[in-house]
Amino acid sequence: MSSNATTSQTIGPFFSIGMCRSIKQNLADANVSGERVNIEGRVLDGDRQPVPDAILEIWQANSHGKYAHPEDDQDKPREANFTGYGRIPTNIEGKFHFTTIKPGQVPDPDGKLQAPHIVVSVFARGLLRRLVTRIYFPDEPANDSDFALKLVEPSRRGTLIAKKVAGGVGVLEWNLILQGSDETVFFDCGL
């Protein structure tokens, strides 16, 4: 038997009733290894208006480049206190923030290492399907050879790379622009 995956529908404006039971904005408990980063930004629409009813879900490897998932069979350490999953809503100004550790590198389809990255699902009222994007890190030499960044036209790659914030130690800014000339790059990677 074979049938198509169920059709996606928007989360609508009232998702906090069901999804905000399990907000997770801090992935880096004290005993998790790795470089701590605070990532903050805004979700903006095609008129540069804030999107106050969006929610981001993130997924990432631990600092060793190992996912907490049975299909990651790499010979790298797991960390019991690091799930790699976060769920982050925007506020009335479209702002979001989360704390995590910079992930280690994981392989690409050719077996070369990808640059450190966090994968992101974006849900919102008005999004009939989730959007998928990635967050990369600034001053990271591996970005130049990352297979996914190379799939993106050079002028748009910057939308995927978080920026340092002047005076903020360990603080990175990454904005998500849903539509427009500087819209964030979104990926087609499945459903």
Place this chain on the structure above:
Amino acid sequence: MARILPYRRPHPETQPRYLHSPYASTIKRAPAKPPVYLPQTLSEITGPSFPNVVTDIKATDLTRQHHGDPLGERIIVSGRVIDEDGRPLRQALIEIWQANAAGRYLHESDQHQAPLDPNFTGCGHALTDNEGKYRFVTVRPGAYPWGNHHNAWRPAHIHFSVFGPAFATRLVTQMYFSGDPLLPFDPIFNCTADEGARNRLISVFDWETTIPSQALGYRFDIVMSGREATPMER
């Protein structure tokens, strides 16, 4: 070298496009540029799991979360979470949220002139069992008006969020009720071109799960992306 077994991409027209102008909120939120095709890597074929989620009676029975009984028609919503090859997905986390029987959400943005129900929150969650089955007890949600166009009403629906085995299979959808006269007019239900795909969002009345003198049963099966037949080297 270990191998990556990717998840299948959706069949064309069985998933909505981002821009669907009858649903006005898509107009400024749909990306203008097409998404960049990305082969799946370890980052996409892995994903979160939730082994420690507590799924007690209050999580799965939305009529027992308060001291009194909620108003409305009591229903059982159950089904299976399977992949495109019919295999059951075990330990899949399902989260649901919905309006009360009067069509009002317990949310500050919902200003619809219908009463809140002090005995109904409208939120539940469950993990599928070894056969991929889940089951909720709730009340049938009411239809409610919204500002999308003149005299716009959403058909009765329950929101479903489902975590499958991987980031690549993450799904959020809505379940509807057969025979709802509002379905042909709802731009969200009708956003998907493929009629068969659309209609699979409509739950089926089910005698088998109906409990005599207590609750009507509705069945809603959820299908998540299956795997490609051929692995890719990674």
